[in-house]
Amino acid sequence: MTALLELHGITKTLKGQRTPRTILDGVDLTVEPGESVAILGRSGSGKSTLLSLIGLFDRPDGGRYLLGGRDITRLSERRAAALRSAEFGFVFQRFFLLKHLTAAQNVAMALVNGQGWLPRRKRRARTMAALDQVGIAHLAKHRPARLSGGEQQRVAVARALVREPRLLLADEPTGALDTETGNLVIEVMRAATDRGCGLILVTHDRDHANKMQRVLRLTDGLLQPVDATPDEAWAPASAPAGAVGFEGDTELSEGGAVTSDGDSVPTTIDTVPAASGNGPPRSAAVPSGGGPQASVAAPSGGGAVAEPDEVVR
Amino acid sequence: MRLSGRFRSALIIGVQGIRARKMRTFLSMVSLFLGVLAVVVVQAGAETLEQARLADLELQVGKDGTRQAYLPGSGNSVQVSNDTLLGRTDGVAIATRQAIVGEPGVAPLNPGGAPFDQPGGYGPGSGGMYCDQYGCRPMPPPDGTEVPVPGQAIELSLSSLTGDIRRFKPFRRVSGEWLDFTSAPSLAPRLVLNLAAAKGFNQHQVPARLRFDGATANPTPQIIGVVDDGIPHPTAYSRADELANWTPPAAGTGDYGPGLQVMMAPAAGELERLLVLRLVATGIPEGEIRFETIQARKDIARDLALIRWIFLGMASLVLLIGVAGILNVGLATVGERVEEFALRRAVGTSRMLLAGIVLAETLLTGLLTAAAAIAVSALGLSAAGSLFAGQAPFLVDMVFPWRAGVAGVIAGLVAGLLGGLIPAIRAARIPIATVMRA
Numbered sequence: 059m060t061a062l063l064e065l066h067g068i069t070k071t072l073k074g075q076r077t078p079r080t081i082l083d084g085v086d087l088t089v090e091p092g093e094s095v096a097i098l099g100r101s102g103s104g105k106s107t108l109l110s111l112i113g114l115f116d117r118p119d120g121g122r123y124l125l126g127g128r129d130i131t132r133l134s135e136r137r138a139a140a141l142r143s144a145e146f147g148f149v150f151q152r153f154f155l156l157k158h159l160t161a162a163q164n165v166a167m168a169l170v171n172g173q174g175w176l177p178r179r180k181r182r183a184r185t186m187a188a189l190d191q192v193g194i195a196h197l198a199k200h201r202p203a204r205l206s207g208g209e210q211q212r213v214a215v216a217r218a219l220v221r222e223p224r225l226l227l228a229d230e231p232t233g234a235l236d237t238e239t240g241n242l243v244i245e246v247m248r249a250a251t252d253r254g255c256g257l258i259l260v261t262h263d264r265d266h267a268n269k270m271q272r273v274l275r276l277t278d279g280l281l282q283p284v285d286a287t288p289d290e291a292w293a294p295a296s297a298p299a300g301a302v303g304f305e306g307d308t309e310l311s312e313g314g315a316v317t318s319d320g321d322s323v324p325t326t327i328d329t330v331p332a333a334s335g336n337g338p339p340r341s342a343a344v345p346s347g348g349g350p351q352a353s354v355a356a357p358s359g360g361g362a363v364a365e366p367d368e369v370v371r
Numbered sequence: 372m373r374l375s376g377r378f379r380s381a382l383i384i385g386v387q388g389i390r391a392r393k394m395r396t397f398l399s400m401v402s403l404f405l406g407v408l409a410v411v412v413v414q415a416g417a418e419t420l421e422q423a424r425l426a427d428l429e430l431q432v433g434k435d436g437t438r439q440a441y442l443p444g445s446g447n448s449v450q451v452s453n454d455t456l457l458g459r460t461d462g463v464a465i466a467t468r469q470a471i472v473g474e475p476g477v478a479p480l481n482p483g484g485a486p487f488d489q490p491g492g493y494g495p496g497s498g499g500m501y502c503d504q505y506g507c508r509p510m511p512p513p514d515g516t517e518v519p520v521p522g523q524a525i526e527l528s529l530s531s532l533t534g535d536i537r538r539f540k541p542f543r544r545v546s547g548e549w550l551d552f553t554s555a556p557s558l559a560p561r562l563v564l565n566l567a568a569a570k571g572f573n574q575h576q577v578p579a580r581l582r583f584d585g586a587t588a589n590p591t592p593q594i595i596g597v598v599d600d601g602i603p604h605p606t607a608y609s610r611a612d613e614l615a616n617w618t619p620p621a622a623g624t625g626d627y628g629p630g631l632q633v634m635m636a637p638a639a640g641e642l643e644r645l646l647v648l649r650l651v652a653t654g655i656p657e658g659e660i661r662f663e664t665i666q667a668r669k670d671i672a673r674d675l676a677l678i679r680w681i682f683l684g685m686a687s688l689v690l691l692i693g694v695a696g697i698l699n700v701g702l703a704t705v706g707e708r709v710e711e712f713a714l715r716r717a718v719g720t721s722r723m724l725l726a727g728i729v730l731a732e733t734l735l736t737g738l739l740t741a742a743a744a745i746a747v748s749a750l751g752l753s754a755a756g757s758l759f760a761g762q763a764p765f766l767v768d769m770v771f772p773w774r775a776g777v778a779g780v781i782a783g784l785v786a787g788l789l790g791g792l793i794p795a796i797r798a799a800r801i802p803i804a805t806v807m808r809a
């Protein structure tokens with residue numbers, strides 16, 4: 059079946075103060091519908107840059123980007139905006155709620171973006187459904203100033219989910235939260251993947267990362283798989299980090315401090331070039347029975363990328 | 372459908388933005404208000420002035436487009452004109468002669484039909500007229516022998532009308548009523564005075580005896596009303612058929628025959644040709660009958676254009692200051708909303724729409740300001756109307772000129788556009804990744 063997202067050799071060079079810096083140096087990544095992926099990496103390693111390319115905030119300098127099998131490496135700004143609206147949901151470290159709007163209006167903001175038009179009644183129904191999904195429907199009329207950090211971030215998640223995106227992109231969503239509320243927010247997002255929504259989570263928290271089906275690390279401009287370290291093997295929902303979608307370099311650099319001893323196993327899998335694998339190595343690498351495919355029955359699962367026009371009627 | 376969805380989105384976001392920043396919106400409105408007000412006031416003032424000037428000019432020379440001719444008043448021309456135009460609404464003949472109301476055998480209080488507030492002779496002839504029981508004749512020269520003593524009599528121009536002249540000259544009724552041309556002619560000629568004549572009749576008690584050249588007897592006139600006709604010397608208007616009762620057909624051939632003026636509606640070409648034919652038949656050379664078209668508006672427009680441009684230039688300078696104000700506030704607001712705009716683009720708002728939203732907000736502000744400025748100047752105009760009614764009577768029934776309103780709305784929109792364009796471009800250029808760097 060068609061992968062939700064495929065990155066092939068994505069490169070990005072940013073103009074620094076003096077010399078241009080290559081932040082991404084050939085990133086490969088494949089995400090299946092309903093799959094959850096964690097991305098670890100040191101501060102400044104380019105995780106946010108990668109997410110901004112995936113989320114069509116920016117364009118890569120090189121490589122290929124396929125969404126639902128369609129090449130969207132080069133898109134007009136207008137179509138990119140339509141895809142951002144229809145296909146992606148974003149959650150950021152800072153919640154970015156508009157303080158002059160209520161929780162419900164903040165969520166509805168993603169519906170009032172010029173991409174299709176919903177009458178007020180439908181907007182309200184969708185907004186309330188999204189707030190309900192993250193468990194804070196009762197706070198709909200509150201302004202951000204009256205909400206706790208965890209509640210604010212859940213409003214942000216509801217805003218990301220209200221259009222039922224196919225891929226949720228979260229950039230350190232728990233960075234500003236304490237462990238407990240952070241867990242709650244992660245759980246809310248993970249629950250969305252049960253409905254077939256893909257999830258890419260950038261985080262510093264190993265526990266949160268281990269709740270994802272795969273854990274990757276961005277080092278030296280490359281995405282590399284991370285295996286479960288002994289101390290997190292017990293983590294309940296953690297999936298063994300399959301090297302799914304990882305291709306390209308066979309040489310792995312040392313992982314970060316956290317995975318000092320965890321890079322031996324995946325290396326062998328990584329050396330299998332995904333392109334040459336005519337079998338289904340991806341599903342094989344994904345643990346736990348049904349895996350992502352089983353949960354793809356959800357609203358926007360499978361198929362080609364929706365045309366912007368048919369996103370909302 | 373898609374466009375209207377985008378439009379509605381922009382409207383919702385724009386209104387949310389304005390409501391969230393009422394103070395800022397108010398401040399940029401204040402700076403723009405004076406500019407729009409200046410434009411509206413200049414436009415309204417120019418138009419009011421033009422209306423007033425036009426009304427005055429139309430009063431004196433006649434309405435725009437009217438065809439008019441001055442004809443030699445001798446011979447049968449008056450008779451022919453009266454016969455041709457009597458009962459018509461699309462043309463009127465005005466025969467004017469000097470007349471005296473009051474005591475017989477005395478020199479009038481205003482020799483020559485001069486205005487009452489300024490001394491000195493006026494009107495046709497050098498020394499005015501003098502009437503006694505034998506009729507009227509010019510006053511003898513000062514060195515003559517028989518100088519009549521001044522008595523209770525008023526000299527005025529007497530215009531006989533074949534129809535309602537107000538179709539061509541918009542006389543303003545001051546008191547009483549205007550001549551009724553539909554009723555049967557009265558034996559006592561009904562007179563309507565102009566303001567200059569009314570002044571004389573207010574100041575002096577004169578016997579009600581009307582004398583004019585060629586009259587067979589001295590009828591008792593009835594003064595039924597007063598109008599403002601814009602003419603500074605005493606004048607009275609009367610129905611031609613009522614005066615004709617007292618004038619034999621052969622009269623009016625003397626040295627002081629009446630002046631004859633004919634006015635016609637622009638569309639009365641047939642009537643005009645008929646009159647010319649008949650006049651030529653009475654022996655008036657065709658070359659002496661020249662109709663011309665009144666062009667009051669054109670004359671005024673030329674006068675006012677320069678003044679108008681100067682004031683409009685000043686108004687646009689003030690408006691420019693307003694634009695600078697809106698621009699200042701707009702740029703500050705965009706700087707403050709960088710994150711909001713980046714976020715909006717992240718959730719799928721396109722660059723164009725975002726720029727549109729910023730523009731929509733300033734345009735909305737401009738429109739609100741224009742509405743406020745128009746309301747204020749309309750109120751001001753009506754207040755001025757009741758305050759200065761004495762000095763400037765034309766202000767009383769002045770309505771707010773719609774073109775000034777349009778000018779205000781345009782000024783508001785242009786200011787919103789100019790002041791919003793740069794902030795809009797700035798907003799559209801904000802990189803979306805801003806939401807990740809903060």
Ligand SMILES: Nc1ncnc2c1ncn2[C@@H]1O[C@H](COP(=O)(O)OP(=O)(O)O)[C@@H](O)[C@H]1O
Nearest residue numbers: 072073074081100101102103104105106107108
């Ligand atoms: N607009 C920019 N121009 C130049 N360099 C940038 C820009 N944004 C980020 N960088 C640099 O790119 C690198 C990667 O940044 P980022 O993707 O935010 O890393 P991470 O999210 O992993 O912390 C950093 O070294 C940062 O300083």
Ligand SMILES: [Mg+2]
Nearest residue numbers: 105106229807
């Ligand atoms: Mg980052």
